[in-house]
Amino acid sequence: MRAPHVVALGGTLRPESATGRLLAAALGMAEARGARTTLLTGDAIAFPHYEPDAAAGNAAVGRYLDALRSADAVIVGSPGYHGTLSGLVKTALDYVEQLRTDERVYFDGLPVGLIATAAGWQAAVSTLHALRTITHSLRGWPTPMGLAINTTEPGDCIGRCGPQMEVMVGQIFDFLRC
Ligand SMILES: Cc1cc2nc3c(=O)[nH]c(=O)nc-3n(C[C@H](O)[C@H](O)[C@H](O)COP(=O)(O)O)c2cc1C
Numbered sequence: 582m583r584a585p586h587v588v589a590l591g592g593t594l595r596p597e598s599a600t601g602r603l604l605a606a607a608l609g610m611a612e613a614r615g616a617r618t619t620l621l622t623g624d625a626i627a628f629p630h631y632e633p634d635a636a637a638g639n640a641a642v643g644r645y646l647d648a649l650r651s652a653d654a655v656i657v658g659s660p661g662y663h664g665t666l667s668g669l670v671k672t673a674l675d676y677v678e679q680l681r682t683d684e685r686v687y688f689d690g691l692p693v694g695l696i697a698t699a700a701g702w703q704a705a706v707s708t709l710h711a712l713r714t715i716t717h718s719l720r721g722w723p724t725p726m727g728l729a730i731n732t733t734e735p736g737d738c739i740g741r742c743g744p745q746m747e748v749m750v751g752q753i754f755d756f757l758r759c
Pocket residue numbers: 592593595597598599600601660661662663664665698699700701702703704705732
């Protein structure tokens with residue numbers, strides 16, 4: 582079997598973004614299982630608000646959509662902003678609308694791992710729910726294990742959620758083997 586391509590998108594514009602670091606850690610686990618990976622975070626997803634009739638012609642958007650078109654699995658990570666996903670991540674997900682006329686529409690048939698961070702548990706969980714709802718709308722298959730992470734808990738968040746992240750990445754690979 583060829584190496585699956587796992588694409589992670591999300592995070593924030595902050596260079597030290599915990600969400601971005603968590604996405605990179607999840608891709609590291611996917612690489613350890615033999616995947617090719619692409620991380621799309623920060624400026625790589627800083628797009629203008631989505632306007633269906635004006636979405637063509639942006640080079641960064643083109644690279645983003647090309648990566649998603651070749652993805653065998655996706656991982657989406659967002660901070661909780663006011664109880665739900667950030668505008669940066671929502672706008673990036675809005676651009677998936679550009680895949681509506683593809684042979685494979687949106688995330689149809691793809692396993693999708695989800696990571697939500699927040700400064701408290703309530704927003705971490707509500708953001709994870711919002712990401713699941715969006716994934717369903719995009720015809721993707723959220724893995725049973727999703728990560729809701731309170732970044733204010735003591736210790737490094739990557740170390741703390743490592744076991745759950747390993748389960749989530751493992752479920753992506755279980756799905757790909759089906
Ligand atoms: C505009 C804004 C809104 C936020 N809203 C919430 C919130 O409603 N609940 C919460 O627990 N944390 C909230 N936070 C905190 C972030 O979710 C949290 O710090 C997150 O881990 C930041 O991720 P990052 O390190 O990837 O930037 C907010 C932060 C910002 C900047």
